[in-house]
Every structure is written in structure tokens, then in C-alpha cells.
Amino acid sequence: MVQRRQRWALRGKHVAVLAAISAVPLVVALPARSASLTLTETGSTLIYPLFQAWASSYTNVAPDLHLTLGSTGSGEGIDDAIGNKINLGTSDAYMSDQQKHDHPFILNIPLVISAQTIDMNLPDLHEKAVRLSGPVLAGIYSGHIHDWDDPTIAALNPGVSLPHKSIVPIRRQDASGDTFVFTQFLSFSTPSWEDGINYGTAVDWPSVPEMKTATGNDGMVKLLAATPYSVGYLGGSFQADAAKAGLQIAPLQNADGQFVLPTDESVTNAAALLTPRTPPDERLTLVFAQGARSYPLINYEYAVVSAKQPNAETAAALRDLLLWCVNTAGGSTASFLAPLHFISLPTSIRALSESQIAAIH
Structure with missing residues (x-):
């Protein structure tokens, strides 16, 4: 890999x-x-x-x-x-x-x-940091993982009581560099995504009934805030807006298998x-x-x-x-x-x- x-x-x-x-x-x-x-x-x-x-x-x-x-x-x-x-x-x-x-x-x-941050609207877990990985996100955005308490997500979050709620993935509607970066992460971490959708500023997204679309980072923040149990990707310059909207940032699994948040040091x-x-x-x-x-x-x-x-x-x-x-x-x-x-x-x-x-x- x-x-x-x-x-x-x-x-x-x-x-x-x-x-x-x-x-x-x-x-x-x-x-x-x-x-x-x-x-x-x-x-x-x-x-x-x-x-x-x-x-x-x-x-x-x-x-x-x-x-x-x-x-x-x-x-x-x-x-x-x-x-x-x-x-x-x-x-x-x-x-x-x-x-x-x-x-x-x-x-x-x-x-x-x-x-870039991966942000979630999880009303039941405001005080908990829910860990995610590239393969899990690829599963969500390809429609193979449907619920927040799916075993693959639970395995990354021992001790966390995950809600039995449907996941609403949100993606960009416009041709976006954020989509480029996000889909690169999915491609580099998940061979099935690379072999299928791959990456770009716009890709042929799988058909997922729950998926919603937003235009621009500001549109992404607004739609995430308005959609309980959603997940989406945001440019880092919108962290303050995401925090005001009550969204949670996911610690992401990196290439060494560790879960990290975006900080000056980790970037x-x-x-x-x-x-x-x-x-x-x-x-x-x-x-x-x-x-x-x-x-x-x-x-x-x-x-x-x-x-x-x-x-x-x-x-x-x-x-x-x-x-x-x-x-x-x-x-x-x-x-x-x-x-x-x-x-x-x-x-x-x-x-x-x-x-x-x-x-x-």
C-alpha cells in the first residue's frame, strides 16, 4: 500500500x-x-x-x-x-x-x-471522539456500511456506546479540491476504492440512497449541522465554523495504524x-x-x-x-x-x- x-x-x-x-x-x-x-x-x-x-x-x-x-x-x-x-x-x-x-x-x-477534517453530527456523543479510518469511510461512501454501530466502526471504538442510527454521508456537489484530497485518502488506504472509484476533484460516486450533496465548504458545514448522524469532509480553515455548529472531528487512522487529530504538530x-x-x-x-x-x-x-x-x-x-x-x-x-x-x-x-x-x- x-x-x-x-x-x-x-x-x-x-x-x-x-x-x-x-x-x-x-x-x-x-x-x-x-x-x-x-x-x-x-x-x-x-x-x-x-x-x-x-x-x-x-x-x-x-x-x-x-x-x-x-x-x-x-x-x-x-x-x-x-x-x-x-x-x-x-x-x-x-x-x-x-x-x-x-x-x-x-x-x-x-x-x-x-x-482536511472529517466531521460528524452525532447528537448522542458530543463528549466522545469517534475514531474512523480510510477503509471505514470508503465503506460508508460506497454504501457497504450503513449504521453508526456497525461492527467495523465499533472495533475502532472499544468502550464507546455507538448509536444504532443510519449514517448520512455528505459529499461535495461542485468539483472540489477537498473531494480530491478525501478520495486520495480513500484510494491510498483502501484498494477496493482505488480499483473502483479512485480519486479526483469530481468522481463517479457510488449510488448510496442516504447520501446528500453540498456546495462549497460553507455549504458542507450548514448541511452537516442540519443533518443528525451525518459525516462529511471539510477544509481545515472551517474548523471554527464546524465547532460553532456542534460538529465533532474524528481522529483518523494514519498509515502507521495510529489515530490522530489535525494539530499543528501532526500536520x-x-x-x-x-x-x-x-x-x-x-x-x-x-x-x-x-x-x-x-x-x-x-x-x-x-x-x-x-x-x-x-x-x-x-x-x-x-x-x-x-x-x-x-x-x-x-x-x-x-x-x-x-x-x-x-x-x-x-x-x-x-x-x-x-x-x-x-x-x-
Whole structure:
């Protein structure tokens, strides 16, 4: 299983990206360079709250720059960047080998590291942490595990009185980087999922009568909160919203068989083991790292940008913005990242990102 996961990590393949459902863009005015300039962004709902915070602060850096943000989903962020519809796409997923081959001038630039959580609405167990694993989640989302007190779940949770209630799995409706990361976890941990559904920003989900769909991370939080006995996957930047909604985060079984929660330490441990493999184009999965203290659901948050911009001024504005985002004295300070549960890039990965940013012209 580990050899299989490493092979995927090196090749970076995934199924085709589908279009996402658009959200209404947020326009933030930023002070500018020599003249007024607008940059447009669409994509990841996970990194959207961080971009909002970045945009607010970047007003002190760039004169007369207008940044338009669109929380549309990672699939649309990639598609819009490939189609030259925007200046900057954002995504929790990297482009597939085929997409990169077909569009060699599109860069995938990590800005930060994020985690994904598996959240549950279990009214009877507010004080209990219910452990889950990749194979159990694959069983739930394929329709083979129906009830919370199923023996496979009970075996992971000795001493916990699990409710005899039907499980309601919730997935993303839009083409989502969160779906990409979640289904990678299922594929890397469960051979039957790999051989059947596999992974991508959108997949051919099994037909499960109880399954519901949500658009965006905010939609996922709302639907989970409104649906007792549900389970779903959320971007880590929505942990505060999930806590307010009374949702529980599941400790997940990692590649070493240990159950871990997403903390700064467990995310950093996982990243430290996998980031040394990052190739120059930085397309690499960080999912299901080995290590007893590694959290299994982490990923790079990508800026998806064309190296060829329409003019020198736009290229310079993009380079300046992205360099500021990855700078530990700029957008990657703890004051930005910690409240939203992001981790700054390791020094070696930051250098790779800076090298890619320098290629924008």
C-alpha cells in the first residue's frame, strides 16, 4: 500500500477536473502600483478565508491594485486558469499529468499547507471522539456500511456506546479540491476504492440512497449541522465554523495504524516526511504520510497561474502578490495562518515556489 501511495505521489495523476458551481465574487480594493490594475482570482473555498485576510492586509503593500476574489471551488479555479479567464486560480488539487502536458505554461505553486477534517453530527456523543479510518469511510461512501454501530466502526471504538442510527454521508456537489484530497485518502488506504472509484476533484460516486450533496465548504458545514448522524469532509480553515455548529472531528487512522487529530504538530510531522519528494513543478500529494504522529489528510494549497501574462505590469503584480503570500514576514506569518489552521511552507518548498513565481512574465 505504501509503495502504491509513493508511486502516486511521484506521478501526481488524477482524474479529469470538472467545472464547479460559481459563487458570487468578492471585490476587495487594494492600493496600487503606478496605475490602477485589477487581478482576478477564482477557486478553492478552503483558501478563500485566507485570501480575504491577505487582501485586507495587502492594501498596505500594493498601490491602486484591485483584487477580485471568487470562492468557486478548486475545479473551477483550475479550469479558469487553463482557459485564461482569470489571472489567478486557487486549488487544493494539483493539475493532472495530462492537463500539465496539454497546458505546459500553467504553473502549480504551493502557497501554504492545509489539513482536511472529517466531521460528524452525532447528537448522542458530543463528549466522545469517534475514531474512523480510510477503509471505514470508503465503506460508508460506497454504501457497504450503513449504521453508526456497525461492527467495523465499533472495533475502532472499544468502550464507546455507538448509536444504532443510519449514517448520512455528505459529499461535495461542485468539483472540489477537498473531494480530491478525501478520495486520495480513500484510494491510498483502501484498494477496493482505488480499483473502483479512485480519486479526483469530481468522481463517479457510488449510488448510496442516504447520501446528500453540498456546495462549497460553507455549504458542507450548514448541511452537516442540519443533518443528525451525518459525516462529511471539510477544509481545515472551517474548523471554527464546524465547532460553532456542534460538529465533532474524528481522529483518523494514519498509515502507521495510529489515530490522530489535525494539530499543528501532526500536520507538520506529515509534511516533513513528504515535502522532500516535491519535484520542481511542485505537483505532489501529501496524503497518507507514514509516521506514528502524522495526520493523514494534508495538502498543498496551490496558486494556478499562467507563466505567460498579457503584459509586464500584470506579471509584476502577480509576482509581487505571490511572493508576499509565501514570505514568512508577509502573508505566511502566524497571525494570518494560525487562526485558519494553515501551516507555512518549509524553507525548501518556499524556495521552489519562489522559483516558479519568478517564471511569471
